[in-house]
């Protein structure tokens with residue numbers, strides 16, 4: 001088989017799934033989502049320990065799709081919790097892999113994207129990239145002040161999907177991303193609410209630690225009660241860290257991170273499920289209001305994206321509270337795989353220079 005120059009494998013490890021696909025230039029050859037239940041992942045103490053499990057699944061999918069790995073011209077992974085950096089396409093290098101393996105900025109499945117891409121690319125002697133990692137940081141100085149001198153607010157978000165969707169919506173308005181103001185909300189396993197001012201994400205609730213709760217995270221908690229819980233002797237450091245970052249939100253109330261299951265419970269008359277669903281929409285709406293204030297009310301559109309944006313009920317519950325701010329555009333699901341492939345293509349074609357992580 002002739003080697004295709006631009007056959008690109010993209011790998012997006014998320015909290016509850018590994019999404020992957022193969023593109024030939026812009027054309028999608030296939031896309032697959034392998035879901036991981038809490039039970040599947042509970043034997044791994046750290047995210048990096050999931051490496052072989054997720055890699056084997058990815059290789060199995062390639063086999064099932066009849067893609068020979070030697071035909072790949074490059075591999076792109078979702079970028080993880082790296083140092084704060086500007087958006088763009090980055091060549092995977094040793095420093096990046098070292099930082100991700102150490103998980104100094106925290107544990108998240110996206111930390112595996114560059115590691116998986118780098119190992120496969122190394123075997124094939126082709127380049128590996130990441131695009132718009134979760135640590136893209138375009139916050140203005142005022143947004144970094146937390147209110148406690150020991151703590152600085154940081155930017156961790158679904159930057160890849162939010163920027164891709166924002167660009168697409170701007171294009172549909174016949175405008176450039178750099179000419180509009182949006183509040184973009186990613187409703188996934190984590191939730192990001194971001195004001196995009198003329199092409200820059202000038203603030204964001206850190207999707208691992210602040211803002212609304214989400215399917216597996218608690219979001220911002222009342223500080224004094226959290227401090228009390230930390231020193232209650234009920235939990236170790238690791239247990240409490242896991243509780244707030246992957247066993248909070250829907251999971252803490254219902255033992256599932258699947259919004260569809262919680263909706264089904266509410267529809268069957270479960271009152272707790274009903275109010276927790278309403279609370280998610282309520283908290284997201286409050287955060288949208290806060291980010292509209294960051295934009296001084298100059299908001300062209302509010303964009304709702306991510307898996308939960310498929311939920312008519314949650315979207316309607318958010319919309320009724322924020323529709324006074326700006327028109328709402330719903331773009332359910334995500335464009336992460338396409339955005340990863342396009343980011344690599346721009347570099348392969350010489351349209352953009354790959355940034356270097358250092």
Ligand SMILES: Nc1ncnc2c1ncn2[C@@H]1O[C@H](COP(=O)(O)OP(=O)(O)O)[C@@H](O)[C@H]1O
Pocket residue numbers: 014015016017187188189190215257258259260261306307308309310311333334
């Ligand atoms: N049709 C749907 N209706 C409601 N929720 C959905 C639907 N499809 C997916 N979801 C929910 O979206 C969440 C995952 O969103 P996704 O954007 O795929 O997450 P991730 O952030 O892990 O990429 C899960 O809670 C899932 O239950």
Ligand SMILES: CCCC(=O)OP(=O)(O)O
Pocket residue numbers: 013014015016108134156157158188189190191207208
């Ligand atoms: C850390 C920000 C990105 C994020 O929360 O992704 P998931 O929703 O996939 O966990």
